Amino acid sequence: MTYCVGICLKDGLVFLSDTRTNAGVDQIGTFRKMTLFQKDKDLFFTLMSSGNLAITQAVKEILLQGQMLNGKNLWNVDNAHDAAVVVGDAIKQVYDRDHKALEKQGIDFNCNLIFGGQVKGERPRLFNIYSAGNFIEATPETCYFQIGESKYGKPILDRVLNFSTPLNLATKCALISMDSTLNSNISIGLPLDLLVYEKNSFKASKLVTLDESNPYYKMIHQVWGEKLWAAVNSISEPSWSGANKSSAISVPAKKMGAVAIHGQPSKVRQKKAAAATLATTKKTIVKKKA
Amino acid sequence: MTYCVGICLKDGLVFLSDTRTNAGVDQIGTFRKMTLFQKDKDLFFTLMSSGNLAITQAVKEILLQGQMLNGKNLWNVDNAHDAAVVVGDAIKQVYDRDHKALEKQGIDFNCNLIFGGQVKGERPRLFNIYSAGNFIEATPETCYFQIGESKYGKPILDRVLNFSTPLNLATKCALISMDSTLNSNISIGLPLDLLVYEKNSFKASKLVTLDESNPYYKMIHQVWGEKLWAAVNSISEPSWSGANKSSAISVPAKKMGAVAIHGQPSKVRQKKAAAATLATTKKTIVKKKA
Numbered sequence: 064m065t066y067c068v069g070i071c072l073k074d075g076l077v078f079l080s081d082t083r084t085n086a087g088v089d090q091i092g093t094f095r096k097m098t099l100f101q102k103d104k105d106l107f108f109t110l111m112s113s114g115n116l117a118i119t120q121a122v123k124e125i126l127l128q129g130q131m132l133n134g135k136n137l138w139n140v141d142n143a144h145d146a147a148v149v150v151g152d153a154i155k156q157v158y159d160r161d162h163k164a165l166e167k168q169g170i171d172f173n174c175n176l177i178f179g180g181q182v183k184g185e186r187p188r189l190f191n192i193y194s195a196g197n198f199i200e201a202t203p204e205t206c207y208f209q210i211g212e213s214k215y216g217k218p219i220l221d222r223v224l225n226f227s228t229p230l231n232l233a234t235k236c237a238l239i240s241m242d243s244t245l246n247s248n249i250s251i252g253l254p255l256d257l258l259v260y261e262k263n264s265f266k267a268s269k270l271v272t273l274d275e276s277n278p279y280y281k282m283i284h285q286v287w288g289e290k291l292w293a294a295v296n297s298i299s300e301p302s303w304s305g306a307n308k309s310s311a312i313s314v315p316a317k318k319m320g321a322v323a324i325h326g327q328p329s330k331v332r333q334k335k336a337a338a339a340t341l342a343t344t345k346k347t348i349v350k351k352k353a
Numbered sequence: 354m355t356y357c358v359g360i361c362l363k364d365g366l367v368f369l370s371d372t373r374t375n376a377g378v379d380q381i382g383t384f385r386k387m388t389l390f391q392k393d394k395d396l397f398f399t400l401m402s403s404g405n406l407a408i409t410q411a412v413k414e415i416l417l418q419g420q421m422l423n424g425k426n427l428w429n430v431d432n433a434h435d436a437a438v439v440v441g442d443a444i445k446q447v448y449d450r451d452h453k454a455l456e457k458q459g460i461d462f463n464c465n466l467i468f469g470g471q472v473k474g475e476r477p478r479l480f481n482i483y484s485a486g487n488f489i490e491a492t493p494e495t496c497y498f499q500i501g502e503s504k505y506g507k508p509i510l511d512r513v514l515n516f517s518t519p520l521n522l523a524t525k526c527a528l529i530s531m532d533s534t535l536n537s538n539i540s541i542g543l544p545l546d547l548l549v550y551e552k553n554s555f556k557a558s559k560l561v562t563l564d565e566s567n568p569y570y571k572m573i574h575q576v577w578g579e580k581l582w583a584a585v586n587s588i589s590e591p592s593w594s595g596a597n598k599s600s601a602i603s604v605p606a607k608k609m610g611a612v613a614i615h616g617q618p619s620k621v622r623q624k625k626a627a628a629a630t631l632a633t634t635k636k637t638i639v640k641k642k643a
Contacts, residue, residue, distance in 0.1 A: 214504030
């Protein structure tokens with residue numbers, strides 16, 4: 064599996080991807096899921112991929128070759144929206160080539176991408192591109208996308224991120240989200256590729272590949288568990304007696320009664336009693352005979 | 354969907370379930386997923402269910418009626434393992450009755466249960482029972498089971514729980530896990546059914562249904578977000594310059610190079626140049642003609 068997160072903020076973009084792929088737990092591989100495209104000081108794009116690796120590599124190849132798709136490629140587009148259309152068209156081309164053969168093998172055409180960046184004259188933009196080549200764009204209200212094993216690391220993003228979050232805080236948050244995912248799911252693995260793109264820079268000034276020896280990642284991995292522990296400990300325990308009003312837990316719900324406690328059904332009891340009587344009678348008879 | 358968590362500890366058991374069911378977002382319902390079985394001071398069982406509601410209700414009905422399954426029901430078993438076998442047999446009975454009709458409709462026979470409790474003379478035990486009626490038991494090494502939407506709330510359980518965790522701390526942790534899930538997935542909903550079973554009590558002394566007005570749940574819901582925020586804030590930010598050694602992030606990985614940055618492919622550039630030359634030539638010709 065895969066876990067990638069892309070965040071679109073006031074000040075720029077954050078991209079983080081793991082590098083583990085698998086086809087069953089006995090076929091683990093290491094493949095990069097992040098690809099970077101740059102043209103002078105005019106445009107900068109990042110692509111992160113999840114899904115069937117043969118499909119996503121084929122899409123990447125079309126884009127890197129600069130094939131013209133309806134007259135466009137990633138180096139001649141006027142804006143990031145048109146670039147997302149180019150990526151979508153590349154997916155459609157791979158679909159046309161491979162989907163029948165995949166169907167015959169019972170394999171889904173599975174390709175889920177995060178694509179974002181900036182074209183001169185525009186703000187940074189971020190897209191989630193689906194298997195059909197269609198896509199949605201991040202907005203100030205929903206400023207991040209995840210692909211792959213997204214659920215473990217979603218709560219922390221939901222609590223911390225908004226459009227005005229500074230890049231450094233968002234980076235920290237993305238790494239915590241990744242660390243939680245790594246901790247709970249072995250199909251996600253180090254190293255991680257991280258790019259923090261600063262608005263209007265048109266370059267990858269903050270780009271790094273993190274493994275277990277990276278001081279910052281190591282610190283997050285160690286400290287986050289402790290911090291979470293401390294946070295849990297600092298919350299008061301439930302007060303079943305209700306003595307502590309703010310943590311009273313035995314307050315019944317308004318619209319729903321308590322869970323019923325089911326005793327042995329009476330029919331069963333009766334049958335059992337009847338069986339017991341019968342047994343006693345039999346025993347008595349046996350005794351009498353003896 | 355559903356989220357239920359069951360925890361088996363040194364001092365007893367914790368069971369927590371939500372009450373939302375859905376068949377698409379436009380068919381939301383409220384159904385209890387927790388059922389309790391008690392016999393005097395001899396045995397106490399809790400069943401929590403996820404999957405197809407028609408299936409899980411049918412299983413529950415067989416158990417509540419006390420039907421004999423290979424001569425056993427939940428009120429005459431000698432130990433908790435045999436009780437889990439009874440629950441498994443109930444699933445098999447529903448399967449035999451319904452699976453062909455379900456197959457015709459293209460519906461999976463989906464039934465995933467957490468079942469646990471205590472029989473006099475034994476320690477408390479906890480099982481995860483699958484659609485086939487087979488099951489696994491919790492151990493001191495893996496002391497909890499989740500069913501339904503399990504991923505959002507797994508990281509916090511992984512960080513906090515072990516077999517020696519006190520019941521009150523485990524209860525708090527289960528509620529935080531549930532709150533994180535509720536926050537990130539609308540298919541999980543209040544009220545919650547909570548049972549904290551104390552070892553050798555053979556009764557549901559700590560049983561409550563929590564809604565949004567419950568003081569303890571309300572406090573967790575409000576405070577946990579703040580605590581998480583504070584924990585994130587208390588971790589230092591990445592140092593890209595490397596000035597702060599403990600949070601230096603720009604340290605390259607040992608076995609993997611940096612992500613490549615792809616410029617415009619040279620072939621495309623050449624073609625473009627050729628096209629530009631051609632255009633210039635054409636313009637020149639046009640000019641000459643004009």
